[in-house]
Amino acid sequence: MSLHPADRLLDWFACHGRDLPWRQNRTPYRVWVAEVMLQQTRTETMGPYYERFMARFPTLESLARAPLEEVLRLWEGLGYYSRARFLHAAAQKVLEEWGGELPDTRKDLQKLPGIGPYIAGAVASIAFGRPEVAIDGNACRVLTRLLALEGDPRRLSVRRQLEAYARSLMPPDRPGPFNEALMELGATICLPRHPRCSDCPLADDCRAHQLGQEEAFPTRSPRRPLPHYEVTAAIIQDADGRVLLARRKQNSFLGGLWEFPGGKREEGESLKECLAREMREELGIEVAVGERLVTLEHGYTHFRITLHVFRCRLVAGTPQCLDCDEVRWVTVDEMAALPMPVTDRRIARMLTDSAL
DNA sequence: AAGTCGGGGGC
DNA sequence: GCCCCAGACTT
Structure with missing residues (x-):
């Protein structure tokens, strides 16, 4: 068990990674649509929507040429409807400015509507193999626990620390699997409550686990009552x-x-x-x-x-x-x-x- | 940096 | 009930 943490993580992912729809027949377009649909949405919730959406819009061009109303109809029930509007607009932009092929760098991806730091990093690493970090809510929880890092993860300084740490762990030749494995660990093992540390390949590296304070991370700010x-x-x-x-x-x-x-x-x-x-x-x-x-x-x-x-x-x-x-x-x-x-x-x- | 933007699953 | 989910945009 003297492997580097990233190797243990990748070995675990190879054995226990879920077989999700967008992990088959990976194209940049399929990865992109999946990431947009997964924004603030559980994989189980999103699954049927993804299959329907990809059956109707199998290519970027078919999406770009569809009426927005039809895109929104397929999005109905998923929420955050600006995602669908931005996705549609971005598809049209890629068709016009990039000849229908998604750009392959974080910088260019992030210029497209609806693509922020996370999705740009995810598509660049998972679809194009570029060494970019992609820290979603799951990875954020894993990383803050590994470091027992205090502070609101929405703050820029905290985000920078998490990115630097993720970059230091990332194997340069396998950025996509590393990012996915980190998220998968957060989604299935390193849960918000009652994390399954006995099944975690990184338990021995985890500062929060050593402290017995897993659930204290990430630190969350109090919520105001809803009107x-x-x-x-x-x-x-x-x-x-x-x-x-x-x-x-x-x-x-x-x-x-x-x-x-x-x-x-x-x-x-x-x-x-x-x-x-x-x-x-x-x-x-x-x-x-x-x-x-x-x-x-x-x-x-x-x-x-x-x-x-x-x-x-x-x-x-x-x-x-x-x-x-x-x-x-x-x-x-x-x-x-x-x-x-x-x-x-x-x-x-x-x-x-x-x-x- | 803070507020806005859906809906549902799980406990 | 409450929390959180493969976040991004606007101000």
Whole structure:
């Protein structure tokens, strides 16, 4: 057991590495898409999305030439929808400026939208064999524990220390497997809570383990309580049963997705007053707010909502886009093809199932 | 450097 | 409930 830590890590990875989809038929494009989808997303969650996405967009060019709406529809449910918009934009940029081939250096990769320090390092090392570090949340946990390194890993000084340490461990001839092994160790052994140190090839090198303080790293900062909002949404149907939907502005929260129009309740306002006001402000129409159909709870990263869905009747005016990208009357069947946030998709499914 | 950006799994 | 996940962008 006198091997260098990196050799023990690589030996462990060769035996215990998972057989993940993007580890087969590795092309820079496939690695890139996987890394983007895996951002803040568990491999198990992302798996089915990846297979579907790659079946529909097998090449970079097919992605670049697809309509954004279709890309967003395949992304629906994954969250962080700007990833999909950036991925689509980057594919078009690579097609124009690089002849459809991803650049092979960290520097050039990082110029593409949606590619930051981590993904640039991951693609450069895993797809192109370049000696670049790639430190995600998993690797960060492993490295801070190995060093028992204090401090918020989001701070630049801490990140620099982790990168320098990773670089010092990295075998120059196997940067990709080394980076993947570090992440795999974090994902399957060096867990946030109850790490399985008895199965860890680096336990003897781990300062936190020696201290019996594994779970103290990485140090985390306290979280503020999430605000809670009451939100309303309207189901407005025309004489043919078509439903009024609005597409959210591209650069906003849930940008590019279609929703039932509505909005946040303001201080001292009733839910019905809120909805009538939102319809005036967003769509320039007067509505009669009818019965409440359903109430849903949902949590986002920075706030929680209670969503109250009302049936409404159009009284005056023609819907226009005052605070969104587009409004459209769609049939219940057409809703299936439009990208929507999960809460709106739940409402849409209830409509489809005649459950409302 | 801090705030924003989804959704779900696991405990 | 709370934490965290193969992070990046904006201000």
